Amino acid sequence: MATNQWWASETFWRKTAIWVTGGSMVVLMLLTMDTLSQISVGTTRVPAYSVINNRIEYKFDEQRKVQVPVIGAKEPLFGKELSEEEAEALVKLGKLTTQAKNCMNCHTLLGNGAYYAPDLTKAWLDQYWGTKEVREVQMVEFLKDPSDKLHNSMGRRMPKLGITDEEARGVVAFLKWMSSIDTNGFPYNFKSIEQEN
Amino acid sequence: MATLGICDSANLNGGQKLAVKYFTVAITLFGAQVLFGLLAGLQYLMPDFLYGVLDFSVNRMVHINALVVWMLYGFLGSVYWLLEEESQHEVVGLKLGNLIFWVLTAAVTVVVLVYLLVQVGPGKESTIWLINEGREYIEAPRWADIGIVVSVLVVFYNVAATFSKGRYTGIAGVLVLDMLALFGIYLAGMFYTTNISIDQYWWWWVIHLWVEATWEVMVACIMAYGLMKVLGVRRKIVETWLYIEVALMFGSGILGLGHHYFWIGTPEYWFSIGGFFSALEPIPLVAMVVHAVFDAGARHAKNSNHPTMAWLIAHAFGNFFGAGVWGFMHTLPQINLYTHGTQWSASHGHLAFFGAYATIIIAMFYLAVQHWRGGVWMSGDLPGNGWKWKWSLGLLNLGMVGMTVSMLVSGYVQSQIERAIEGSSWIGYFAAQAHPWFVQGMWWRELFGVMFAVGFVLLVWDLMTIGKGEKRALVPAVSEG
Amino acid sequence: MIEPASLGNFFTIFFTAAMVILLGALYALLFAYSRIRLVPALMPLAYLSYVGLFISTLVLAKAANLLSHPLWVAVVVCMLVGYLLAPHAIWHLCVGTHARGDAVPVKVS
Numbered sequence: 001m002a003t004n005q006w007w008a009s010e011t012f013w014r015k016t017a018i019w020v021t022g023g024s025m026v027v028l029m030l031l032t033m034d035t036l037s038q039i040s041v042g043t044t045r046v047p048a049y050s051v052i053n054n055r056i057e058y059k060f061d062e063q064r065k066v067q068v069p070v071i072g073a074k075e076p077l078f079g080k081e082l083s084e085e086e087a088e089a090l091v092k093l094g095k096l097t098t099q100a101k102n103c104m105n106c107h108t109l110l111g112n113g114a115y116y117a118p119d120l121t122k123a124w125l126d127q128y129w130g131t132k133e134v135r136e137v138q139m140v141e142f143l144k145d146p147s148d149k150l151h152n153s154m155g156r157r158m159p160k161l162g163i164t165d166e167e168a169r170g171v172v173a174f175l176k177w178m179s180s181i182d183t184n185g186f187p188y189n190f191k192s193i194e195q196e197n
Numbered sequence: 198m199a200t201l202g203i204c205d206s207a208n209l210n211g212g213q214k215l216a217v218k219y220f221t222v223a224i225t226l227f228g229a230q231v232l233f234g235l236l237a238g239l240q241y242l243m244p245d246f247l248y249g250v251l252d253f254s255v256n257r258m259v260h261i262n263a264l265v266v267w268m269l270y271g272f273l274g275s276v277y278w279l280l281e282e283e284s285q286h287e288v289v290g291l292k293l294g295n296l297i298f299w300v301l302t303a304a305v306t307v308v309v310l311v312y313l314l315v316q317v318g319p320g321k322e323s324t325i326w327l328i329n330e331g332r333e334y335i336e337a338p339r340w341a342d343i344g345i346v347v348s349v350l351v352v353f354y355n356v357a358a359t360f361s362k363g364r365y366t367g368i369a370g371v372l373v374l375d376m377l378a379l380f381g382i383y384l385a386g387m388f389y390t391t392n393i394s395i396d397q398y399w400w401w402w403v404i405h406l407w408v409e410a411t412w413e414v415m416v417a418c419i420m421a422y423g424l425m426k427v428l429g430v431r432r433k434i435v436e437t438w439l440y441i442e443v444a445l446m447f448g449s450g451i452l453g454l455g456h457h458y459f460w461i462g463t464p465e466y467w468f469s470i471g472g473f474f475s476a477l478e479p480i481p482l483v484a485m486v487v488h489a490v491f492d493a494g495a496r497h498a499k500n501s502n503h504p505t506m507a508w509l510i511a512h513a514f515g516n517f518f519g520a521g522v523w524g525f526m527h528t529l530p531q532i533n534l535y536t537h538g539t540q541w542s543a544s545h546g547h548l549a550f551f552g553a554y555a556t557i558i559i560a561m562f563y564l565a566v567q568h569w570r571g572g573v574w575m576s577g578d579l580p581g582n583g584w585k586w587k588w589s590l591g592l593l594n595l596g597m598v599g600m601t602v603s604m605l606v607s608g609y610v611q612s613q614i615e616r617a618i619e620g621s622s623w624i625g626y627f628a629a630q631a632h633p634w635f636v637q638g639m640w641w642r643e644l645f646g647v648m649f650a651v652g653f654v655l656l657v658w659d660l661m662t663i664g665k666g667e668k669r670a671l672v673p674a675v676s677e678g
Numbered sequence: 679m680i681e682p683a684s685l686g687n688f689f690t691i692f693f694t695a696a697m698v699i700l701l702g703a704l705y706a707l708l709f710a711y712s713r714i715r716l717v718p719a720l721m722p723l724a725y726l727s728y729v730g731l732f733i734s735t736l737v738l739a740k741a742a743n744l745l746s747h748p749l750w751v752a753v754v755v756c757m758l759v760g761y762l763l764a765p766h767a768i769w770h771l772c773v774g775t776h777a778r779g780d781a782v783p784v785k786v787s
Contacts, residue, residue, distance in 0.1 A: 008437070009437070010367070010433060010436060010437045010440065013437055013440035013441050013444065014367070014370075014440045016440065016441075016444045017371075017440040017441075017443040017444040017447070020443075020444045020447055020448040021443065021444075021447040021448075021451070024447055024448060024451035025451060027452060028451055028452060028454065031466075031470070032398075035398065035458070035463050035464060035467075036395065036398070038463070038464050039392070039394040039395060039398065039463055039464075040392065040395065041391075041392050045394070045462050045463075045464070046392060046394050049391075066534075088391070091391055092391045093320055094320075095391045095393065096320040096321060096322065096324070096325070096389075096391075097319075097320030098331065099320075099324070099325060099329075099330060099331030099332065099389075100317060100318045100319060100320045100321065100324035100325065100328070100329065100331060101317045101320070101331070102254045102255075102258060102316070102317055102329055102331045102336070103254075104331055104332065104333045105253070105254035105255075105257045105331075105333065105336075106252075106253055106254045106257070108538040109393065109397075110393065110394075110397060110460060110461045110462070111460050111461075111537045111538035112397060112400075112538060113333050113538070114253075114254070114257050114333070115538065115539060115540055115542070115543060116237075116240070116241070116253045116254075116257070117626075118621070118622075118623045118626040118627075119538060119621045119626070121621070122621070122622075123623075126622055126623045127622060127623070127624065128622070128623035128624065147249070151627075152627035152630070152631070153627070153631055154244065154627065154630060154631050155244045155245060156244040156627075156630070157244065157248065159248065159249050159252045160249075161317055162317065162319075163320075164319075167319070167320045170320065178393060181393075181394060181462045182462060183460045183461065183462055184459060184460055184465060184468075184530075185460075185534065186459070186460035186534060186537065187616065187620055187621030188534050188535065188616065188617070188620060188621075189616075189617065189618070189619075189620035190620035190621055190622060191619070191620050191622055
């Protein structure tokens with residue numbers, strides 16, 4: 001019968017637990033520092049807020065075998081080109097509004113949230129908005145009062161949340177900016193709105 | 198002197214009196230979770246139900262916040278429950294602990310009332326501070342965040358100081374460090390940023406590292422205490438295994454965080470880190486299987502509390518299926534691309550939270566009631582053959598398994614139609630939601646939810662009556678070795 | 679870095695992934711039971727479960743397109759070796775940690 005091997009002792013496992021925990025945390029910290037530098041605004045993965053001045057597409061990448069966002073020609077949101085500061089202020093208003101209106105407890109953003117309403121990661125590119133000419137106006141009108149608009153065959157409707165015109169424009173800017181984030185191909189096989197001229 | 202069969206606070210030590218308060222709020226919030234879950238589930242089937250009054254977003258928010266808070270209360274209560282026995286010393290700051298309990302409970306009440314009555318605010322930082330932070334699971338407004346952090350700090354102080362003055366055991370050491378981590382990690386979720394990738398990066402620190410690391414270890418501590426208490430396992434063995442489990446769980450769980458970093462903008466190297474550590478995460482579960490069989494074979498002790506033991510067994514199975522099987526089925530990025538953010542996640546979430554945490558807190562409730570009534574008999578031969586605890590155990594577990602399987606069917610349809618074929622577009626989303634299989638899954642989920650609710654009512658009734666008027670005292674578990 | 683699974687393989691992936699975990703637990707269960715109760719007849723069944731796990735893992739790997747990338751092949755190999763050895767290692771730990779005081783009729787191999 002085995003007795004008192006070092007590898008079965010309490011002390012050995014106490015030390016192991018401490019080292020494993022500490023080691024994992026150190027590795028996580030290092031990875032966090034690297035990741036944060038790669039996903040800060042203005043990088044290839046997470047473009048600058050002024051990207052809302054451009055057309056954003058979602059195209060299949062042969063090498064990565066998934067779709068990736070492609071930033072195209074100038075196509076300013078609401079027909080007005082914004083400076084970096086103005087763009088940031090507008091996107092910030094939109095992001096704050098999505099939090100204040102609790103969007104995440106019906107929708108998913110980048111796939112996280114609740115499952116009662118469609119994912120918003122590529123909402124800007126969704127064919128639901130018809131053509132790219134009417135998209136911005138449609139989105140703003142929808143956000144301000146979605147309760148009387150056609151949603152689906154099941155009767156599920158978004159409630160009127162008291163979103164102002166300015167807030168709605170912010171949300172649209174936020175959604176456009178979010179659609180430019182490189183999400184490693186999520187969502188897959190997305191069919192984008194027609195944007196060619 | 199113990200008064201058998203009556204809930205008498207003279208039967209409890211100081212920490213346990215406070216624990217009973219925490220447990221009472223915990224089970225109340227558990228009830229709120231079930232109620233609002235039923236409301237939200239019904240809205241999938243009848244979208245006009247409470248539309249514009251209590252919208253899905255509100256019900257769902259209360260459903261998941263009640264979950265987080267009742268479990269937190271359950272854990273804090275459990276810690277106070279074992280504190281004096283484990284340290285062999287009176288709780289150092291009991292008055293402060295009591296005060297903080299009332300402050301925290303008042304704060305929770307205000308938060309819930311604001312959720313229900315105010316619901317949303319304008320798109321300003323003031324909304325995040327006062328009404329709702331709008332981030333799933335941690336919606337609590339910033340002022341309440343600060344309250345939670347202060348409360349956890351006070352409990353941490355009580356635990357650390359009590360153990361320092363009394364006996365500083367192995368369980369104490371793990372518990373103190375875990376409480377510190379519980380406090381520290383929550384801070385990662387307490388700031389605003391417009392960059393949603395960075396927002397979700399830190400958000401997962403709170404959600405994953407709280408739930409899949411610090412809570413797991415808290416459960417391991419409670420389990421260690423429970424095994425000594427209910428089965429009379431020797432301390433040295435229990436503590437060695439506590440360290441082994443901490444090593445295995447933190448070793449696989451901390452970097453297992455990677456499986457949440459596939460699709461939020463984070464670099465591709467998270468695929469391999471997340472995939473590798475997800476493949477490792479079932480190892481602690483396999484270890485528990487081997488160890489449980491070994492223990493069962495090595496010992497023929499009679500246990501002194503049958504409901505607690507039954508819920509510990511439910512914990513073992515629930516944890517294994519919910520976290521292990523349900524988790525691994527859709528964790529590899531090659532398939533998670535299609536299941537992430539569908540009813541798959543809901544299915545996994547329900548079984549894993551219930552199996553890993555709800556079960557063990559319910560086990561603690563029964564242990565607490567047994568001692569509150571002066572250490573009454575809770576083995577076999579209960580009045581009515583213990584039908585209430587047996588039926589509530591059956592209904593709660595069957596209800597949960599039923600809900601989980603129903604959502605799995607819906608999620609399966611969703612991953613195929615919405616994700617693979619239609620690519621998560623608006624049209625694809627509703628095509629899946631309207632599919633007969635999906636709709637049927639949602640109906641069955643609601644029915645099993647009602648079954649679960651009946652089980653909950655029975656559970657509350659049983660906890661209020663079990664051991665009432667019982668004249669037999671418990672036979673303490675015999676310590677081996 | 680990854681090659682998304684194709685629609686036709688969804689069921690295979692869900693099923694084999696579940697089987698990996700279930701058979702892993704069954705293997706651990708039979709293995710431990712066979713040793714603690716001294717029932718050698720169960721040991722072949724334990725290893726049969728592992729063979730099932732082995733096959734499930736390979737089918738999963740094929741269906742989830744893991745085999746065309748060296749990194750994912752490494753994950754698969756780690757799983758195969760890890761799940762084979764884990765119950766052995768844990769068993770030895772059980773014996774080692776319970777060494778004093780327990781009169782358990784165990785066989786240490």
